[in-house]
Amino acid sequence: MTTSDSEFNPDLLLAHKLPETHYTYNERDVAIYALGVGACNQDAVDSDELKFVYHENGQEQIQVLPTFASLLTLGSLSNGLDLPGFKYDPSLLLHGQQYIEIYRPLPSKASLINKVSLAGLQDKGKAAILEIETRSYEQGSDELLCMNRTTVFLRGAGGFSNSSKPFSYKNYPSNQGLAVKIPQTQPSAALLYRLSGDYNPLHSDPNVAKLAGFPRPILHGLCTLGFAIKAIIKCICKGDPSAVKTISGRFLATVFPGETLITEMWLQGLRVIYQTKVKERNKAVLSGYVDIRGLSSSL
Numbered sequence: 001m002t003t004s005d006s007e008f009n010p011d012l013l014l015a016h017k018l019p020e021t022h023y024t025y026n027e028r029d030v031a032i033y034a035l036g037v038g039a040c041n042q043d044a045v046d047s048d049e050l051k052f053v054y055h056e057n058g059q060e061q062i063q064v065l066p067t068f069a070s071l072l073t074l075g076s077l078s079n080g081l082d083l084p085g086f087k088y089d090p091s092l093l094l095h096g097q098q099y100i101e102i103y104r105p106l107p108s109k110a111s112l113i114n115k116v117s118l119a120g121l122q123d124k125g126k127a128a129i130l131e132i133e134t135r136s137y138e139q140g141s142d143e144l145l146c147m148n149r150t151t152v153f154l155r156g157a158g159g160f161s162n163s164s165k166p167f168s169y170k171n172y173p174s175n176q177g178l179a180v181k182i183p184q185t186q187p188s189a190a191l192l193y194r195l196s197g198d199y200n201p202l203h204s205d206p207n208v209a210k211l212a213g214f215p216r217p218i219l220h221g222l223c224t225l226g227f228a229i230k231a232i233i234k235c236i237c238k239g240d241p242s243a244v245k246t247i248s249g250r251f252l253a254t255v256f257p258g259e260t261l262i263t264e265m266w267l268q269g270l271r272v273i274y275q276t277k278v279k280e281r282n283k284a285v286l287s288g289y290v291d292i293r294g295l296s297s298s299l
């Protein structure tokens, strides 16, 4: 069978080499991101959170939330998902999962080089799942700063392989998958979060949201993830963002800006298992785990 570039062709897609991308940020970006995931949302002088938005007590640098690392992948979208051998409807794309490894605390400003590759492709029949890995280095350094694996869930793009043996490819180990104060999102949450660089109109434009099958714009998955991990830093890590080593999350259902997020967490050794629910609908919207480096003795 011959296949043209305009059809879904897994071999052509997986053989494709993605170009390196660049991402530069500064302390203003770091503070806008922290506000976008609700830092100081409940209390403008919150002693655990002011350091993420302000040089508290004369600190030299604003501290960076570990989930800020997820923004670095935005630089990987230079060509969108316009890839050879890959056919899908962009309006039906949803963020499925995010996995982050942080090798050292993120600096408050940096110029980064991202090495991007395709880490997975699966045919789920009604949907295709594509995984993109982004390894970020500071410019001029060989030392890896962090790694993101972004999973996109492409509704309507499945069924490209033999249904009795659906296509499934992953280049990483399968073990990397997967009640506290109530952080409420503001009705304007997605409008603020988009200023961190994800301008997908699905999160701001009512007409685009309707085309994608939603009654109104939905919240960015990475914004929900930011709220959840910030709650874990506060409740388990005593406010220390550098305690976070690995973050894994799967987006289970959509969140609408203004809904109340409740994150439940369970500590198992050095792994925090968590689940985030929308209080108004009693619906689980995110679940996953966070691996931490250690626990402070004063816990």
Ligand SMILES: CCCCCCCCCCCCC/C=C/C(=O)SCCNC(=O)CCNC(=O)[C@H](O)C(C)(C)COP(=O)(O)OP(=O)(O)OC[C@H]1O[C@@H](n2cnc3c(N)ncnc32)[C@H](O)[C@@H]1OP(=O)(O)O
Pocket (backbone or CB within 6 Å): 018, 073, 074, 076, 077, 078, 079, 080, 081, 082, 093, 094, 095, 096, 097, 116, 124, 129, 132, 150, 151, 152, 153, 200, 218, 219, 220, 221, 222, 250, 251, 252, 253, 254, 255
């Ligand atoms: C040039 C390079 C480019 C690089 C680009 C890198 C950066 C990319 C950035 C990507 C950002 C995208 C834009 C952002 C958009 C958003 O933020 S959207 C908002 C956040 N996401 C959501 O709100 C999604 C919430 N989840 C859902 O609505 C549902 O879970 C679902 C995804 C629609 C799936 O539900 P459903 O259709 O009912 O699936 P199931 O029948 O339960 O399962 C089918 C199989 O799929 C697997 N699966 C289910 N959910 C997920 C998931 N979230 N992620 C991954 N896989 C999932 C499930 O296990 C089933 O598989 P099998 O068990 O093998 O059958």
